[in-house]
Amino acid sequence: MKNHLIIFSTVFAGIFAGWINVKAQESKEILELKGKLNSAKSPKDKHIHYLRLADAYGMQGKTDSVFAFLTRGEENAKKMNDTDEAGRINIFISQFFLQKGDVKNSEKYINEAHLLLANSKNYDNLGLLNYATAGLYILKKQYAKATENYKKNIRLYDEGKKIDKKYVTIAYQGLFANLIIQNNLRDGYLESNKYIDYVKKNEPEKLDIAYLLLGSFYMNAKDYDKSLNAYQKTIALSKNQDLVNLCNAFLGILYAEKKELDLAKKYTDKANAFFKGGNNNIALGSVYYSYASIFLQENKLDLAEEYIKKAIAISPEKDISSTRFSYLSKQNEILVKKLTQDRSKINDQEKKVKLEQLLKDLKENLSFIESTDTFLSPELIISNFDNLSKVYEELGNYEQSLFYQKKYVQKKDEAYGLDKMKEFLNTQSDYELREQKAKIELQEATKRIQLQKELELKALKFEYEKKQAATKTEAERKRLLLEEDLKRREIELTYAQQKKEAEQKYIQEKKLAKINQEKKDAIAKAELENSKSEKNMWAIGAGLSLLLLGFAGFSYNQKRKDNKRIAEEKQKSENLLLNILPHEVAEELKENGKTNAKHFDEVSVLFTDFVNFTANSERIGVQEVLNELNICFTEFDKIMDKYNLEKIKTIGDAYLAVSGLPVSNEHHAENAVNAGLEILDYIQKRKENNPNALDIRIGIHSGPVIAGIVGVKKFAYDIWGDTVNTAARMEQNSQKGKLNISGFTYDLIKNKFICEYRGKIEVKGKGELDMYFVEKI
Secondary structure, three states: OOOHHHHHHHHHHHHHHOOOOOOOOOHHHHHHHHHHHHHOOOHHHHHHHHHHHHHHHHHOOOHHHHHHHHHHHHHHHHHOOOHHHHHHHHHHHHHHHHHOOOHHHHHHHHHHHHHHOOOOOOHHHHHHHHHHHHHHHHHOOOHHHHHHHHHHHHHHHHOOOOOOHHHHHHHHHHHHHHHHHOOOHHHHHHHHHHHHHHHHHHOHHHHHHHHHHHHHHHHHOOOHHHHHHHHHHHHHHOOOHHHHHHHHHHHHHHHHHOOOHHHHHHHHHHHHHHHOOOOOHHHHHHHHHHHHHHHHHOOOHHHHHHHHHHHHHOOOOOOOOOHHHHHHHHHHHHHHHHHHHOOOOOOHHHHHHHHHHHHHHHHHHHHHHHHOOOOOOHHHHHHHHHHHHHHHHHOOOHHHHHHHHHHHHHHHHHHHOHHHHHHHHHHHHHHHHHHHHHHHHHHHHHHHHHHHHHHHHHHHHHHHHHHHHHOOOHHHHHHHHHHHHHHHHHHHHHHHHHHHHHHHHHHHHHHHHHHHHHHHHHHHHHHHHHHHHHHHHHHHHHHHHHHHHHHHHOOHHHHHHHHHHHHHHHHHHHHHHHHHOOHHHHHHHHHHOOOOOEEEEEEEEEEEEEOOHHHHHHHHOHHHHHHHHHHHHHHHHHHHHHOOEEEEEEEOOEEEEEEOOOOOOOOHHHHHHHHHHHHHHHHHHHHHHOOOOOOEEEEEEEEEEEEEEEOOOOOEEEEEOHHHHHHHHHHHOOOOOOEEEEHHHHHHHOOOOEEEEEEEEEEOOOEEEEEEEEEEO
8 A cells, every 4th residue: 555645645636736738938038028028018928937937847846936926926926906916916925835835935925815806706716715625624733614615616617607618626625635745535536436437528628637637546445456547537638748757657657557567667667767857756657656656676775775765866855745755665674674684784882783774764653643734645754663663673672563563553543444444345335236227217217218209100100101191282281291291290209308308317316316325424433423422322231231231130049940941042043143154254253252354265156137127026025036036046045065165245136246265265256156057048948847936047257356254233244346346347347148257257267168259348437348158167
């Protein structure tokens, strides 16, 4: 996770600095602008050139000149009595200090802007003011106030005010960035969909930046496939070579994180070739950081140190994203590894001196972390605790080493714990399934309307062909043609309106779902805060009461009589537990009183779903369908046992199982495919003997998952991860009576089964995926 920080820091800094959208100008252009300024006669002409020069110097990182020309622009605006323009320039100056990480001066100028624009009706200036104020609140860690300021722009737009759409776009962008900074994966995912939807509809030319942010979000969520997909979309869409090569730098970091170092070098080399020798130090710093990460993994520590020092040398002393601090943290990580790993090149005394100096630097970092009142990524704090623990251990101070190791584990769990990841994955899965269901309903409604229209038009044509055959005069034939044409148009208008209404219903239901979700989230949050202590006290009180009652109610003789009954009940409980949980998990739960979630690198996930389930329920009756489901699922359970698959759950008419856990099995894909084929055989035979039998489709995908127990009341063993989502997509893209597998599963079973290649098929959120139908062994 340590590499994720620099990606978002770079994007965040780039968005606020503005360099992401503009190619840097050369000094020749600055000289030309100065010439135009000197020849300008009116205050208005001079004003334009003050701002252009400030922007040009900003692109070259010459901060003193930026401030000088912005200040002259502000003075000029006040001389012209243009309070709106003076307010706008104060916003620019505030942003200038914000980018430098100077909260005090940024706040001073933003407050001045608020005074100057208090009575303004220029909604573009107000939109810029709201955006800049929100950025300042983020830096001050006042995230709720930041959210409120971003939402002001969206409200202005919704109210029909004349605000440029770009200020609404950056408001959505800011809301998304605000949640990424807080590492709020669940809400960040929901906000990302609103952001992308808005940009697609209103400013599609800015989708490249939207996908850049989305890639950084998924990188932070450790969903590398989706991160990769988003970055590649940026590269495909963008005409801005700065942005394209920034993505190349990020892809280098991403592949380094995946330990695919050849690809990491390939993309980092591309970015380096572009940014080397230029003046975009933010991007070049990311390139050097990427090289340092790659060489650190290759254990080429001298090269790693060389490149991180290059990054530090070109980083600003202080900025909004604590870039220098991030680079120093990576340098400390490299130094810790050098001093704790290679004992042959350094004597004990020299090593001790270096370790003590490193310890001093780490403590200074810790002091800064604890004293700062502005935003700081949790990753920097986690890394510092980890390094402190390792240095203290090397110096022999095991008590302090353990102290900081505990802090490291606690902070890491707080930032990236299982509960947070599970909440994110569940939200992602629910959202995608809801979206897919809504789209399918819209498609079905549109098809039904189209079919009804075609039937009416055919009936109309048939009716008038009969009338034409019976006509006797040319005038009558013309009248009938005109009458038929009018009725055809009437039918087409009627069905066009019905189609529009269906689409409008889809949009309204999406909006209603969004409002209901926001309402539920607000209520849930309030209830959670209100009930935490009450629940704990109730549990303690109830437990104590039961203990006292139990003590008073049982005598020695009563216990002796009940020993046999208790043993029987215990056996029933154990059997019930084994019916809910895998044997290994049940044993761990009995032994330790709890279980830990586990990561499995290689499993195969199987999804089944009955075709047209709702329509069949209406056709043959709900009870009959439920009986059929029970019979089928019971047989599926037997098939799972036969091929050593673990049944996870049923969801309505869907059945989910997994092969390769809780005990790893190298034949997991083969077993899952055999189970799928046997299910198809069973359903086919059942259809021959039962008119109410249901058709089925099956999907399988192989990859890593997280598995563990969900909840403490009515708990269940469950699995999470992108592999589960992809398996569901395999099932949705299967066909009646077919077993559809992904390319990953195919690679594992291709020598044992005959398969039909279906080609690359577009899958929502994943791009094109290879798919195969399994025919037989």
